[in-house]
Amino acid sequence: MPEPLTRAERRAASAARILDAAQVEFGEHGARATIRGIARRAGVDPSLVLQHYGSKDELFALAVRPVSELAEDEVPEHLRDVLDARLQDLPASTRALIRSMLTSPEAAAVMRDYLQERVDVLAGTSTRDDAELRAAIVVSSILGLTIARHFVGLEVLDRRAADVPDLVEPWLAALLAEPTDTR
DSSP states (O other): OOOOOOHHHHHHHHHHHHHHHHHHHHHHHGGGOOHHHHHHHHTSOHHHHHHHHSSHHHHHHHHHOOOOOOOGGGHHHHHHHHHHHHHSOOOHHHHHHHHHTTTOHHHHHHHHHHHHHHHHHHHTTOOOTTHHHHHHHHHHHHHHHHHIIIIIOOHHHHHTGGGHHHHHHHHHHHHHSOOOOOO
16 A cells, blocks of 8 residues: 655646646747636646636746756757757647747747757857857748648648658758868
8 A cells, every 4th residue: 555645746646737837838838828727727726726827927937847868968969859859749738838939928928038048059169250140040040940840731741741851960060160271
């Protein structure tokens, strides 16, 4: 027979259920998601949502915050993984962030910070004078493909999602390649 959960364990489990529910609600409804809807999905009282997270804005910022997954030495192979992931089903937190970034200043700030982090990491792996610009183009291109596939519903990207990384990978690699010595 399992041991009963302590109060702290029950509290942590409730907080995790609320955050999971918030990710789904924000993913489906963007900034229009409600505390009541999140609470209903989590199976808790709405006051508990506020008790754990303070406000809808604070919960939103946590729910849509992307997880940092890229180390500097993993850039080349990771770009393909990121592209593959962005063309498949999106996690609820990513869907919420992208859906809300044009209408919510908080979501826009989270997305801007996330994209800037990606640009900085990619640019940091290069000695090119224009490394930051090149990295920004790569990051923006992946975002554009994600939006076209999941939010605009560009049919060819739905139909041929598996083929996109093979087509885009050489272009991304060329964009990020170090300059060759022309002496």
